Amino acid sequence: MSLPEFQRALTDFVASPELCRAAAADASRLTGEYDLTERELKRLLHSAPQPGMKVCWSLHRANRFGPLHAILPLTCRALGPHLRRELDAFWNGELPEDVQFKSQAGRFASFLRRRLSEGRLDLPVLNDLVSFELAMAELRFMPQRQIRETLVRAETLVDATTLILHPFIRLLLFQHDPERLLASAIGERPVP
Secondary structure, three states: OOHHHHHHHHHHHHHOHHHHHHHHHOOHHHHHHOOOOHHHHHHHHHHOOOOHHHHHHHHHHHHHHHHHHHHOHHHHHHHHHHHHHHHHHHHOOOOOOOOOHHHHHHHHHHHHHHHHHOOOOOOOOHHHHHHHHHHHHHHHOOOHHHHHHHHHHHHHOOOOOOOOOOOOOOOOOOOOOHHHHHHHHHOOOOOO
C-alpha cells in the first residue's frame, strides 16, 4: 500500500480544485503523477466530485489567506478587485514547506514585487505599502533578545561615526507621499 502517495494526492486535491476536477474527468492524471493502488485511486476518484470538497478548498484558501491578511492588510485592500487574481497566481505554485505567518507574507510580498516589475500588475503604490507593512511585521515579531543586543551594542560603541538605530526604528524610502497613501489605505479609501 502506498499511503504516503495517497496522502500526497489527497492533500493536492484539497490545495488545487483544478487538479481535483481534472482527475475526476481523466483518471490518468493521477496514475501518472502518483504511485497509487487501485483501491486508493478509486477512493480519490470517489472523493473528487463530493460536495464536501468545496468546503475543503474554502478552508484551505482561508488558512493560506489568513497570514497574508494579518501581515499585509493594507496591501490586500489596495489590491482590491485584483486580489483574487494575484492570490490565485501566487498559490498556483507549490505549497511551501514553511507556512509560518511572516515567511508566507514575505513570499507574497516578493511575488507582488516581481509582478510589478514584470508589468503584470499596475499598482505603483504597492511597493510602498508592502515595504511599510513588512517593516511593521518585523517590529511586531522582533525577538526580545535582538532588541537587548542592539541596545547593548549601541551603548558600548566607541566609534562615534557609526550610527546604530534604535531597534524600534525602521527607515523606509517611499516613492509616493506616505501620509496621503497611508491615510487612504487605512481610511479604506481608494489608494491614490
